[in-house]
Amino acid sequence: MAAPDPPPAPQRRGRPRSVAADRAILAATRAALVEVGWSRLTMSEIALRAGVAKTTLYRRWAAKSELVVDAVAVLFDELELPDRGCLRADVEGVVISFAALLRRPETKTALMAVLAESTTDRALRARIREAIVDRQKRLVLDGRSRAQQRGELPPDPPDPAETARVVDLIFDVIAGAVVHRSLVSDCPVDETWARQFATLLLEGLGAASTSARPQSEQAQPDTF
Amino acid sequence: MAAPDPPPAPQRRGRPRSVAADRAILAATRAALVEVGWSRLTMSEIALRAGVAKTTLYRRWAAKSELVVDAVAVLFDELELPDRGCLRADVEGVVISFAALLRRPETKTALMAVLAESTTDRALRARIREAIVDRQKRLVLDGRSRAQQRGELPPDPPDPAETARVVDLIFDVIAGAVVHRSLVSDCPVDETWARQFATLLLEGLGAASTSARPQSEQAQPDTF
Amino acid sequence: MAAPDPPPAPQRRGRPRSVAADRAILAATRAALVEVGWSRLTMSEIALRAGVAKTTLYRRWAAKSELVVDAVAVLFDELELPDRGCLRADVEGVVISFAALLRRPETKTALMAVLAESTTDRALRARIREAIVDRQKRLVLDGRSRAQQRGELPPDPPDPAETARVVDLIFDVIAGAVVHRSLVSDCPVDETWARQFATLLLEGLGAASTSARPQSEQAQPDTF
C-alpha cells in the first residue's frame, strides 16, 4: 500500500523528496474525491489542494488511478473483526462494518472508479488486489479459524490449495454481495439484510427462503 | 430499456427523430467499446461510426454514461436460464453464462464504468437499475419457481414483500459473487468454482468448507 | 432596397408568399442587429423575432449578408440634401447628416459587416453597390448641379465619362472621409470638423492648413 512508485536507492544525491508532500497529496486526493467525485477529479485540483506542483504528483504516481488506489487503501485497512461469540454474529458484523465503509463517499467512489479503470489495465488490477482487496482476506481467515476453534466449521482440509479456494470463495461471496447490494442495487445494508444474508451463507438457500425471523433464530443455535 | 430520454407526446410537430439513427448509434457504441474501451471512447468516434452528427447524440443522451447504459443493456437481456433439471444445475448454468457475458470486453468495461459514474449520480443509478440490473431478476424468479415446482425449495411465504426480499438477496449474492470473482479478484469463473459456489449457495458454509467434490455430490441427491 | 432574390413569375401556383413575412423579417433583422451586432447575429434569432421559420428566410435570401443588405438599404435612402443656399453649406449638411446615419448602430454595424463580407464575394459587392452605395450618388449629382446653377462650379465638361469620373471622385472623397473619421478614427463628425472638411474640399490643402475659423469664413466667398 504505502510506498509510491519506486522505493529507490536508499540514499540518492540531491534534494530528497518531501514526505510532507506525500501526506498532503494523499489527504488532498481523499478530500477532493469526496467533493467532486472521480470523473471531475483532476490532477491540477489535487495539486492545488495539496499546495504542490503538478510535477510533484507525476514524479511519484504515473496515473490518477494509482494515486487514488494509494489514497484510499489505508481506509480499507481500518476494517476489523471483533469476536462476537459465534460465526453468525461475526458474519453479520463484518457485513455491517464493510457496508458502513462503502457508504463513505470517498471509498465507494474511489473503489468503483479504480475497478473500472482496472478492467483495461492489468498492472492496476494487480495493484488494487495488493493494496486493497487481498489485504481484507485476513477478515475471512480470522473469522474462519475462530469458527473452527468454536467447532462451528470443520477443520481445514489436508490440501492447502483447497483451503485457499474456499477462503477465496467465501470472500468473493461476502464482499461481492455487500458491494452489489450497496452500490448496484442501491439498497441499504441494514441488520435485517445482514441477518438474512448470514442465514443464506450459513445454511443455504432453503433456510433463507423460508420466512425469515422466527425460524432462522430458532435454527441459529442448533445449526452447529 | 429501449427509449432514450423523453418518450413524449405520441405525435409531435416537426421532423420526427430517426429511429435508424438510434439503432446505428447504439451499435456503433458497442463496436467502439470493444475496440477502444471505455476510457478512449469518445462521442465524436461514436458519431463518426454511426454516420451521425454529434448533435444527434447529445439530443438523445445527456451523457456518455447514459448512452453506454442503453447500448449494453440489450446484451444483458440475452442471458437465459434453460432448464437443466435441478436447482444446482440451474445455478451453475447461470453463473457460467453470466461470467461469459462479463468476459466480453464491451460488457465488463462498460458495466464497471457506468457503475463508477453512478456512485455520484443518482439518476444514472436509477437508469442502470431499470435498464440492466433489475431486468435480470427474472432469472432468479424463473429458477426459483422451477425449483419450487420440483419441490427443491419451499413455496413462497404468505407476505409478498418477504418473497421480494428473498429474491433480491439471492440476486445480490449470485451477481455480486460472480462480478467480484471475475472483475475484482480477477480469477476465472470455471466449472469448478461454479460447483463450489452452488454448494455454498444451496447448503451453506459448512458444506462448502469441506473438501469439495465427493461430499457435495453425495449431498446433492438428498436435497430432494 | 426593394425586392428580395428572384422577382419571379408574376403569378405562380400554390400558396403565395406572405408579404407580411418579408416586412417582419427585415424589421427583425434591423432590430437584432442593433442589439447583438453582426457577429452574434444569427438566422435562427432573426426567424424567432420575426415569428417565422428558418426555411422561410432561406427561401428568400441565400445568405445572411444579402438579407442584411436589403434590411439596411432602406435606411440609407432616407438621406436628403436640402438646399442650404451655397455649396459649402450643402457639403457641411450632407456630411453631418451622413455622419448621423452612421452613428445609428444598425447602419454602422451592418454597413461595415457587409463590406467586410464583400471583399471575398463579388456578387455581394455588386449588390451592395446597387442597393446602397450608388443610390447615394444622387446627393452628389444634386449638390453639383445646384452649385453649377449658382455659378459656384464650372459646367459639365463635354465628355460625359469625364463628368462621371468627377462625380465618382467627389463621392468617394466625401463618403470615404466621413466613414473613416466616424468608424476608423472613431472621432465625432461635428460642425467644426464638417467646416474644416468643407474648406479642404472647396479650396484645397493650403486653405485648410491655415488656422480655421476666421480666415476660412472670410475666404469662403472669394475662394482666394
Place this chain on the structure above:
Amino acid sequence: MAAPDPPPAPQRRGRPRSVAADRAILAATRAALVEVGWSRLTMSEIALRAGVAKTTLYRRWAAKSELVVDAVAVLFDELELPDRGCLRADVEGVVISFAALLRRPETKTALMAVLAESTTDRALRARIREAIVDRQKRLVLDGRSRAQQRGELPPDPPDPAETARVVDLIFDVIAGAVVHRSLVSDCPVDETWARQFATLLLEGLGAASTSARPQSEQAQPDTF
C-alpha cells in the same frame, strides 16, 4: 503594435512564453488569410499551420480579431513616403502605394473584417487605432513637413491642437478616399485617379471639376 495582451512583470515565474511561437502564429495567420480569407479563417487552422496548440493562441489573444490586427499591423508599417520632389507627387505616390497594399488579399480582407468587428467592440477599436491606423499618420506628418520646407504649405499654426486637427483631417480624407474607392466602389486606384484626387486635394473642388489633364498639369507647378 507588437506585444500581445499583457506586457507583465519583466521576469515572471514559471516557463516563459515562447517568442518563436508568437512569430509563427502571426506568420501563419497572414498565410491563412491569403489562402482562405477571413470568413473561413479558423483558430484551429492557424494553430495547425503555426505548429502550435490552440491553447497557445487563446493564451495570448482573446479573440480572432485581435490576433488578426496584430498579424496585419506589420504590413501597414511597410508603407513609405519617398521624397518625389513636390507635394503633388508625394500625394500621388502615397495614394498609389496605399492602394497597392489594399489590393493584397490579406490586408483588405483583414482590415475590413476587424473594422466590422470593431463597430461593436470598443477595445478592439482602440487596438486597431494603436496598431494600424494611427501609426500611418507619420506619412502625413512627413509629407506635410517636407511640403512646408519646400514652401508648398504654410507653416504650422501656433496652436499645436490645431495642427493635430489638420493632420487628422488630411489623414481621414486620403485614407478614407482610397479605401472607399478600392473596397466600396470597387474601382481601380490608378495613376489617373490618383492625379485627379491630388488635384482635388491640393486645389479644391473647382479645379478638380474642370477637365482634368492639361489644366492640372499647368496648375501643378505654379500653385505654390
Place this chain on the structure above:
DNA sequence: TCTTAATCGAGACGGTACGTCGGGTCTTCTG
C-alpha cells in the same frame, strides 16, 4: 565552504475531447 544534483513552485507547451452553437438542408404535419 563550495559544488553538485535532484527537488520544489510555477506555469507555458502540444494535444485531445469536450459540449455548444450556428449554418444550411431535410422531412414531417398543418393551414
Place this chain on the structure above:
DNA sequence: CAGAAGACCCGACGTACCGTCTCGATTAAGA
C-alpha cells in the same frame, strides 16, 4: 403548395485536463 416546427449533418467554437517541458529557486549531501 407555403409555412412552422424541428431534426438532420457539418464544422468551428472556446474550455478543460492531460502529461511534458522549461524556468528560477531550494535544499541537502558530497567534495
